[in-house]
Amino acid sequence: MSKKQKKSLIKILVAGALALAVNLIPYEGLLEGTPEIAVKIIKAVLNLITYLIVGYETIKKAVRGIMKKQVFDEHFLMAVATVGAFALGEYSEAVAVMLFYQIGELFESYAVGKSRRNISNLMDIRPDYANVLENGELVKKDPDEVAIGSLIKILPGEKVPIDGIITEGNSTLDTSALTGESVPREALEGDEIISGCINLTGVITVKTTKEFGESTVSKILELVENASSRKSKSEAFISKFAKVYTPIVCYAALALAILPPIVLMIMGRDANWGEWIYRALSFLVISCPCALVISIPLSFFGGIGGASREGVLVKGSNYLEALANVKYVVFDKTGTLTKGVFKVTDAVPMKDWVEKSELIRMAAGAEVYSSHPIALSLIDACDVKPSQEDTKDVKEIPGHGLEAVVKGDKIAAGNAKLMKSMNLSVPDISEAGTIVHVAKNGEYVGYVIISDEIKEGSAEGIDGLKKTGVSKSVMLTGDARKAADAVAKKLGITEYHAELLPEDKVNKVEELLSNKGENEILAFVGDGINDAPVLSRADVGIAMGAMGSDAAIEAADVVLMDDDPRKISKAIRIARKCMRIVYENIWLAIGIKVACLILSALGIANMWIAIFADVGVMVLAVLNAIRALNVKRV
Amino acid sequence: MKKTYKIDVDCANCAEKMQEAARKTKGVKDAVVNFMALKMNVEFEEGADEKTVMADVLKNCKKVEDDCEIFM
Numbered sequence: 072m073s074k075k076q077k078k079s080l081i082k083i084l085v086a087g088a089l090a091l092a093v094n095l096i097p098y099e100g101l102l103e104g105t106p107e108i109a110v111k112i113i114k115a116v117l118n119l120i121t122y123l124i125v126g127y128e129t130i131k132k133a134v135r136g137i138m139k140k141q142v143f144d145e146h147f148l149m150a151v152a153t154v155g156a157f158a159l160g161e162y163s164e165a166v167a168v169m170l171f172y173q174i175g176e177l178f179e180s181y182a183v184g185k186s187r188r189n190i191s192n193l194m195d196i197r198p199d200y201a202n203v204l205e206n207g208e209l210v211k212k213d214p215d216e217v218a219i220g221s222l223i224k225i226l227p228g229e230k231v232p233i234d235g236i237i238t239e240g241n242s243t244l245d246t247s248a249l250t251g252e253s254v255p256r257e258a259l260e261g262d263e264i265i266s267g268c269i270n271l272t273g274v275i276t277v278k279t280t281k282e283f284g285e286s287t288v289s290k291i292l293e294l295v296e297n298a299s300s301r302k303s304k305s306e307a308f309i310s311k312f313a314k315v316y317t318p319i320v321c322y323a324a325l326a327l328a329i330l331p332p333i334v335l336m337i338m339g340r341d342a343n344w345g346e347w348i349y350r351a352l353s354f355l356v357i358s359c360p361c362a363l364v365i366s367i368p369l370s371f372f373g374g375i376g377g378a379s380r381e382g383v384l385v386k387g388s389n390y391l392e393a394l395a396n397v398k399y400v401v402f403d404k405t406g407t408l409t410k411g412v413f414k415v416t417d418a419v420p421m422k423d424w425v426e427k428s429e430l431i432r433m434a435a436g437a438e439v440y441s442s443h444p445i446a447l448s449l450i451d452a453c454d455v456k457p458s459q460e461d462t463k464d465v466k467e468i469p470g471h472g473l474e475a476v477v478k479g480d481k482i483a484a485g486n487a488k489l490m491k492s493m494n495l496s497v498p499d500i501s502e503a504g505t506i507v508h509v510a511k512n513g514e515y516v517g518y519v520i521i522s523d524e525i526k527e528g529s530a531e532g533i534d535g536l537k538k539t540g541v542s543k544s545v546m547l548t549g550d551a552r553k554a555a556d557a558v559a560k561k562l563g564i565t566e567y568h569a570e571l572l573p574e575d576k577v578n579k580v581e582e583l584l585s586n587k588g589e590n591e592i593l594a595f596v597g598d599g600i601n602d603a604p605v606l607s608r609a610d611v612g613i614a615m616g617a618m619g620s621d622a623a624i625e626a627a628d629v630v631l632m633d634d635d636p637r638k639i640s641k642a643i644r645i646a647r648k649c650m651r652i653v654y655e656n657i658w659l660a661i662g663i664k665v666a667c668l669i670l671s672a673l674g675i676a677n678m679w680i681a682i683f684a685d686v687g688v689m690v691l692a693v694l695n696a697i698r699a700l701n702v703k704r705v
Numbered sequence: 706m707k708k709t710y711k712i713d714v715d716c717a718n719c720a721e722k723m724q725e726a727a728r729k730t731k732g733v734k735d736a737v738v739n740f741m742a743l744k745m746n747v748e749f750e751e752g753a754d755e756k757t758v759m760a761d762v763l764k765n766c767k768k769v770e771d772d773c774e775i776f777m
Contacts, residue, residue, distance in 0.1 A: 075715075132772075141769055144718060180715065187741065310721050364717045372741035 073184065079177050083170065086125035090166050093117045118162035126153060126169035143317040145359050151321075152355040156678065159345055159352075164678040168356055175686035179365050182693045186369065186700055190376035196248045196267040196288055198232035204276070214283040221279050225270045234265050234286045235277040242273035249291070250382040250633040267291060290624050291632075294384055301387025305653050309367045313360045320358035327351040327672055346674065353671040356681035362660040366692035367653055373699030374649030381702060382632035383642045390628040393611045394646035398591035400541050400639065401580060403605075404548035404558060404567075406598035407615055408533075408636060409523040413444045415452035416504060416524070420517040428454060430517045434509050436462055436477035437484040445505060448521050468492075472507070483510040490515060503557035522554065525561060532636030533562045539640045539647075542591075545583065547576050576605050584610070594629075596639060613639060644705045652699050656692045663688050708755060710745045712738065713774040723773055726765040732758035745775060 072080070093114070123130075126149075133150035136142055149172050156165035202209045204222040214232040217223065222238065225231055231244070243255040246268045255271055258264050264277065267288035283289055302310075328351035332342035371388035378385050385391050405411045418427040425433075431449060436457040438446035450456060457477075465475040471492065472485010483489060487497045490508045495515040497508055504522030508515070533544050546567040548555045555569035568579055584593055595602075595609035603626040606612030614627030615634040624630050631638045667684035670676035676684075714720050720740035727736035727745065732753035737746045747762065749755055756777075763775045 135771060139768060141722065145716075183741070187743070313718060313721075361716075361718075368717055368741055 072181065076177060076180055076184075079173060082125050083173050083177065086121050086166070086170055086173075089117075089121040089124070090163070090170060093121055093166075094163050115157075115160075115162060118166055119157070122153065122157070122162075122166050122169055125166070125173050126150075129169065129172070130154075143321055145317075145361055148317065148321070148355050148359050152352045155348060155352040155355075159349055161349065161678065168678060168682055171682045171686045172359075175361070175689050178690055179361065179693055182697060183365070183369060186373055186376070186697060189700060190372070190379075196230065197292060198230040198266065198288065201232040202226070202229075214286075217279060217283060219279055219282055223277050223279060225275050225277060227270055227272055227274065229270055230288075231264055231266045231268045231270060231277070232286075232288075233277075233279045233283050234263070234281045235279040236263050237261060238276050238278050240273050240275035242275050243271045244268040245271050246633075249287075252382065252633055291384065294386060294624060294630070301389050303371060303388040303392040305392065305650075305657070306367055306371065306388060309363050309657075313364050316360055317358075320355070324351040324354045324358070327354055349678075350671055350674050353676060353678050353681040354668060356678065357664055357667045357671055357676070357684040359685045361685070362664075362689035362692040363657065365689070366656045366660070366696040369693060369696040370649055370652045370656060370699045373696060374645060374652075374702075377649075377700045377702035378642060378645045381638070381641060381645065383638055383645065384624075384630040384632065385642075385646075386628050386630075390611055391646045391649055393592045394594070394629065394643055395650040396590060396592045397594045397611065397643055398542045399545065399583060399587060399593040400536055400543075401545045401547060401583060401593065401595045401609065402564075402636075403576070403595075403597040403602050404546055404550060404555065405523060407596055407634070408529045408546065408562060409525050409558060411598070412524060413448040413505070413521050414524045415448055415519055416522050417502065417520040418517065419520070421498070422514075422516050425516050430509060431519055432457060433477065433480075433482050433511060433516070434484045434507050434519050437465070437473055437475040437482040437509075440465055441473075445507065445521055449507070449519065481512050484508070501553075503551070503553035503555075522557075523550075525558060526634070526636060528635045528637040530562050532639055533564060535637055535640035536643070537563075539643050541640075541643070547571055547579055549573070549576075573601055573604070576602065577608055580605050580608055584608075594639075596636075598634065613642070641705065645702045648702065648705050649699045652695055656695055659695070660688050660692055706755070707746060707748045710747065710759070711776040712743050712745045713776070714738075714740065714743070714770065715772055716740075719770040719773060722769045723766045726769045727762045730758065730762045730765050733762060736762070 129146050130150050132146040136144055136147055149169065153165040153169050156168065198214050200211045201214045201217050202224045203212045203217055204224055209224055217233055223233065223235070227242070237258060237260050239260060241259045244258050244264060245255050247253050248269070249267050258275065265287040328348045332344050332347050336342045371391060374391055375385050375388065385394070402408050415431060418430045420427060420430050431452050432455070435449040435453050438449050439457050439459050439462045461478050463476045465473060467473045468485065468489060471489035472483065474481065474483045483493060484507055486506065487508060490497050490510060493510060493513065495510055497515065497518070500506055500518065502520050504520045507519045507521060509517055509519065536544055543566065544564050546555065546559055546564050548567070548569050549571050550569060552569040555567050559567040571579065580593070580595060587593055592610045594611040594613055595605050596613045596615060597606055598615050606614060606626045611629060612627040613629045613631065614624065615631045629642060663684055667676050667680060671681060712723070714723060717740045720738045723745070724736055724738035727733055727738070727747065732750050733747055734750045735748040747759070749758060759775065759777055766773050766775065
């Protein structure tokens, strides 16, 4: 609790105790013989003291507001209502309204502070210092002061302060604060590591590649801290609503206090001023808009905070709102649904004396000196790695492949053109991917298929989207139709567009955007590499794999810290939960208030019900809003 | 130029008022107050001196809500 909160708690406790005492004293017994009017005055004075202890600040604020021409706010509502109740002789009601109002305020500020701390704890990734190696000595420095190319030492348990490359030492890193992923990552000498991770096991020396301000951790903190500045439609609605609402309610209360008695007087009946003023005052207490004003931003704050704990960074509550209404998800293929890394997916021997593994080993043997991704994937696929010593006389034929002598055998590995040039015929191949044909001593032996591998979570991710009620998933790719078709079939994607240039992707998204309904949201998911224009064109741009790509963080509206496609449906579900809470609160608050307003105008609801409609609803709405933070099992 | 300042204010409504006041201050192109993060993002007009502008912003904010603070 802050100092302010403690002060207010003490006031509430003192005033509460006094209020009980004042109302329970058996005045008649104690003050026997004193005239009735004196008893009344004593009662009024005691109540007034209690009232001022708890309500002085509010009255002061209301008066200041009037002087500054900022009349209509909740302090004003409360001050008028309670002063009015006093004037009517309803002392205990006046004290109770003020007391409960203050309890509500205290609760609200406590709840807001609590979720603020909750979220800053979970984003506790800001490094405080960096151990810089200078002339063989370690100097503790502010990360801001470390130049690019400095050597920093990171001990186990410390945060990685700046992005860089490990020059010495191996360790494991805890990336959970960034990605929500609890399994530690290995970090070996030569690996690039990003700031914000926690070094777990070994001492490592890192050469920095960025300044602190440009490092991942700064970018993320900036994003999270500025997130709720972009307001959603519902928030904008509430703040507009509050602006017109309070004056309207005040005039309505005034009308309620004056018009009915005048009408009654004209009709020749008892005007009953006291009763109508009392009703108007209850009306004022009920109408206080704090439940709405606080619970809506609090829900969004919780939703965005909870999402970031799961490794989903949302740049503003407007995007959270949009995310909840996503109907179309457009994917980029490479790097998003697939790993963007080549891998041997199959080998097809054409001679019965060759086994699959043998075929791959032949191709790998020929390619053993090459560093081309295809060659690397071949070598990677061998159980026994080929040795460079076994391969001689390598002859590269550009655009075709290569020939080499491996363990005395003449091996040719390459595309169909290479085989044709050797007068060998190749079979028709329907599989998608890059094909490496292999010939041994002038005889065709078979082919190896190398393709981009689908990510583990992709199928589940697409399925998850269907289950969340996304009507269509579309895949866009620059790759060949065959490759796209294979991936789409495996993932259960019905619509895909292949062989697109980057600008075609923008056009395709434009086309999809113009064909969708007005309230349907289209999200584009990409890895942030060369699809920035599409990311910004879509209603919601989701970038994957922010670990390392700050271009993605800049361009997107939502950033997934790791590159797991399953997180997309999770993000949508988190957004939906948050929006559900927001709407619940809007309806709960407005519903109860309107009902109580009508009841009080009719004279059915008294001041006590009014207190519930104000403070009770606010507490309920805040408690409900806090639920938005809890997204673990969404 | 954009800058972010830490602020202190009691209620969401008051934060809204601060935002209005900051926006109306001369030299401020746009201002956004984020009550939940207790931050104020100010975008200055070109050529404006941020120190004098922020002093005015604070003055204007105090006018509408005296229980507020901007940490500069």
